[in-house]
Amino acid sequence: MNLETVLILSGIIFTIGLYGSLTKKNSIVVVMCLELMFNAVAIAVIGFSRFRPPQVLVDSDVLSPLNVLSGHMMAVFVIAIGAAEVALALALIISIYKIKGNIELTGLNNLKN
Amino acid sequence: MSFQDFLIISPEIVISFTAISVFLLDLFINNKKFLVNVSIAGLLFSFILTLGLSNGWLIESPGVYAFFSSIKLDEFSLFFKVLIILSGVAVIGSSGEYISSNIESKGEFLGLLLLSITGMLLLVSSVELITVWVSLELTAIPLVALVALGKNDTSLEASLKFLILSAVSSVVILYGLVFLYGYSGSTYFNDIFSYISSTTSSPEDLIVLNYGLLIGIILLVLGISFKLAAFPFQMWVPDVYQGAPTPITAYLSVVSKAAGFAVLLRIIYSVLGGNDFSVILSNLFSIIAVFSMTIGNVMALRQNDIKRLLAYSTIAHAGYLLIGVASLNISGIGENLYSGPQGVLYYLAGYAFTNLTAFLLIIGVSKSIGTFELSGFAGLRKKSPLTSFVLAVSVISLLGIPPTVGFMSKIFIFSAAVNTNLTWLAIVGVINSVISAYYYLRILKIVFVDPENNQSEIKVSKSISLITLIGMIGILLLGLFPSLILEIAEIAVMSIVNI
Amino acid sequence: MLNNYFDQYGIIGLFLITATLVPLGMLLVSKLAQYIKVRPHNPSEIKEGMYECGMRVDSDRWQGYNLRYYYYALLFVIFDIETVFLFPWAVKYGVLSKEFGVSVLLAMILFLFVVTIGYVYAWKKGDLQWK
Numbered sequence: 001m002n003l004e005t006v007l008i009l010s011g012i013i014f015t016i017g018l019y020g021s022l023t024k025k026n027s028i029v030v031v032m033c034l035e036l037m038f039n040a041v042a043i044a045v046i047g048f049s050r051f052r053p054p055q056v057l058v059d060s061d062v063l064s065p066l067n068v069l070s071g072h073m074m075a076v077f078v079i080a081i082g083a084a085e086v087a088l089a090l091a092l093i094i095s096i097y098k099i100k101g102n103i104e105l106t107g108l109n110n111l112k113n
Numbered sequence: 114m115s116f117q118d119f120l121i122i123s124p125e126i127v128i129s130f131t132a133i134s135v136f137l138l139d140l141f142i143n144n145k146k147f148l149v150n151v152s153i154a155g156l157l158f159s160f161i162l163t164l165g166l167s168n169g170w171l172i173e174s175p176g177v178y179a180f181f182s183s184i185k186l187d188e189f190s191l192f193f194k195v196l197i198i199l200s201g202v203a204v205i206g207s208s209g210e211y212i213s214s215n216i217e218s219k220g221e222f223l224g225l226l227l228l229s230i231t232g233m234l235l236l237v238s239s240v241e242l243i244t245v246w247v248s249l250e251l252t253a254i255p256l257v258a259l260v261a262l263g264k265n266d267t268s269l270e271a272s273l274k275f276l277i278l279s280a281v282s283s284v285v286i287l288y289g290l291v292f293l294y295g296y297s298g299s300t301y302f303n304d305i306f307s308y309i310s311s312t313t314s315s316p317e318d319l320i321v322l323n324y325g326l327l328i329g330i331i332l333l334v335l336g337i338s339f340k341l342a343a344f345p346f347q348m349w350v351p352d353v354y355q356g357a358p359t360p361i362t363a364y365l366s367v368v369s370k371a372a373g374f375a376v377l378l379r380i381i382y383s384v385l386g387g388n389d390f391s392v393i394l395s396n397l398f399s400i401i402a403v404f405s406m407t408i409g410n411v412m413a414l415r416q417n418d419i420k421r422l423l424a425y426s427t428i429a430h431a432g433y434l435l436i437g438v439a440s441l442n443i444s445g446i447g448e449n450l451y452s453g454p455q456g457v458l459y460y461l462a463g464y465a466f467t468n469l470t471a472f473l474l475i476i477g478v479s480k481s482i483g484t485f486e487l488s489g490f491a492g493l494r495k496k497s498p499l500t501s502f503v504l505a506v507s508v509i510s511l512l513g514i515p516p517t518v519g520f521m522s523k524i525f526i527f528s529a530a531v532n533t534n535l536t537w538l539a540i541v542g543v544i545n546s547v548i549s550a551y552y553y554l555r556i557l558k559i560v561f562v563d564p565e566n567n568q569s570e571i572k573v574s575k576s577i578s579l580i581t582l583i584g585m586i587g588i589l590l591l592g593l594f595p596s597l598i599l600e601i602a603e604i605a606v607m608s609i610v611n612i
Numbered sequence: 613m614l615n616n617y618f619d620q621y622g623i624i625g626l627f628l629i630t631a632t633l634v635p636l637g638m639l640l641v642s643k644l645a646q647y648i649k650v651r652p653h654n655p656s657e658i659k660e661g662m663y664e665c666g667m668r669v670d671s672d673r674w675q676g677y678n679l680r681y682y683y684y685a686l687l688f689v690i691f692d693i694e695t696v697f698l699f700p701w702a703v704k705y706g707v708l709s710k711e712f713g714v715s716v717l718l719a720m721i722l723f724l725f726v727v728t729i730g731y732v733y734a735w736k737k738g739d740l741q742w743k
Contacts, residue, residue, distance in 0.1 A: 014288065021281055030277055037284040041291055048295030070300045074243050076696055078287065081250045083693040085280050087686050088257060092273050094682055099266055105273075133729055140736045 006047030014040035027103045031089045038082035042075045118179040124159035131155025132227035139220020149209045152223045160198045167191045183241035187608040190238035193375045201230045207473045207577045208360035225255040233372040242290045242300040260357040271356025278349045282339030292329025302383045306611045340373030343431040344404035354424035363472035367465045386611045391441045398439035406432030406545040440529040451606045456525035458602035463518030470507040470584030477573035492565020512553040518591040
């Protein structure tokens, strides 16, 4: 296993998520695709952190152990914020379901051009 | 962490605590007018703190780092902090009446708006990738909820669209940041800059490094185009602007855009500096600018809803601003090295005055006439001469006719483009300004020439009148004396440049 | 090294075989017990039906759930994800507190304070009530 395989895996998952989130009609599926994209990025950042550890830091007054782990920290934040985003999306979908009775994105065309 | 670290982010701390106390007070207090006052008091207090930071009352001088070098307080961030806080005061101060009649969850509205402002303040001063992304999300997530808070059922629809595109764009930005981190090995702007500019690897390594960084930068720019309301992520703008509560529309069009440009400029000048990426970036921005201007102006021609029209005009203005971003001085020699970003800062300040005046007037007028259709504004001159005069000044400034700030800022942007051998881009910009004259002048014709078609009386609340009058004075003052902002803008830009 | 690697798969393989054989064997023993008349065989409708906590099944499984469940699920997700920040902090508390002193503890208290405000908000808004 090396950096390329991790990046390819992450790229594939990211593309699936991007495609799904822009084309699917069911809003729950779209939210799942968003979550896929978040996780693809988390995979990439962990891969980078594992296989390309920080080089010699040229100009830094920063604690080195924090700097070494910054990839992992980024992954933690990605997980947390991804969850917040998805929770907000689900809350919105519930509100829309209460009003319209369905969660299809195609039904959302009240804003006119 | 020392006490000075907390002093440096004291404006953000004050606003976020105001937001939390607004949430809590909302649960126990019935007088919602009080909440508006609390929010404005919090914003004004943090404005005073920002002034204190810039004048050296609280810290020795700007240009200091805080929290393990992840936040930098410099003239650039102070410029944007003042801009954002004042716009926030204008939006909240003038929307008291709107909130009491059109918004059901009043406490949530104010609290989320304050949280979003906190995010923007952090965003403009962060110099570390994780901090940048987290504050970006702190601005975006409350905004999604804010768009959903309107009473009409189009709000929810607009909000879901906004959420999906906002999430996609922030993931794309994140992917870009991850590539920047991965190939440079650090999340700190200064480290990335030093690594890029002083790399001593073998040629093969250098190619890999460059491709990795290039992918990262392109993803980053594409994702940020969502925040700027520019091509290729511009399709959310009209729907969201129309569906959102109008104060939020004003906030989105001014503050969100300013914060987006702030982070873009900081990444270009602090992270990339003056190396080979500049050429590619300049081309990329030119393309985005041309598409944004043209799409915005052409689509605005046939709009009848004033919020939709201004939404397309916002896309066009993002295009003009991107001309200034594209005007990177690649050679690094000559006199006006940073006239491009300087023009962008001046343009943003002027645009804040202009667009806030226009949108806040629309809030006031549409409440009386009960519609956002352009035809509803017919005969406004007879009903309320002062209102229509202020509206006219702001529309003229959007179009770019002297003596307004819109004219001067377009002059600076276009001349910066000419200075950096992008004359064709300046010409495209001028042609687009001519196209935009059609729909801006149409607003003026409807307001001043058309006979009135309804008898509704125009009553604009005192706070809106006061704030839009200040806005109009600002438009004229900055248009006549551009040096007021330009000198500050120059210092601000110099503070982020890494050479 | 490589041998060792495949040995580990061997353990998983053994585990899989055991996990398959045990339930199969139990079913087989039960079936055999039927032939020597130890196990009675008189099927009824309830016995053939799906098992749902001992209750009688009264609808398909693709029926809508009460929206309330989703509100709880959302609140759960929000509060659950805070653990992701608590866990690394708790593991490295000793190292961090040597470096930065009491401010490490204060930072987490501040974080939990904000989370608690969210909880108070949800409570006061009546989102924790089943109505």
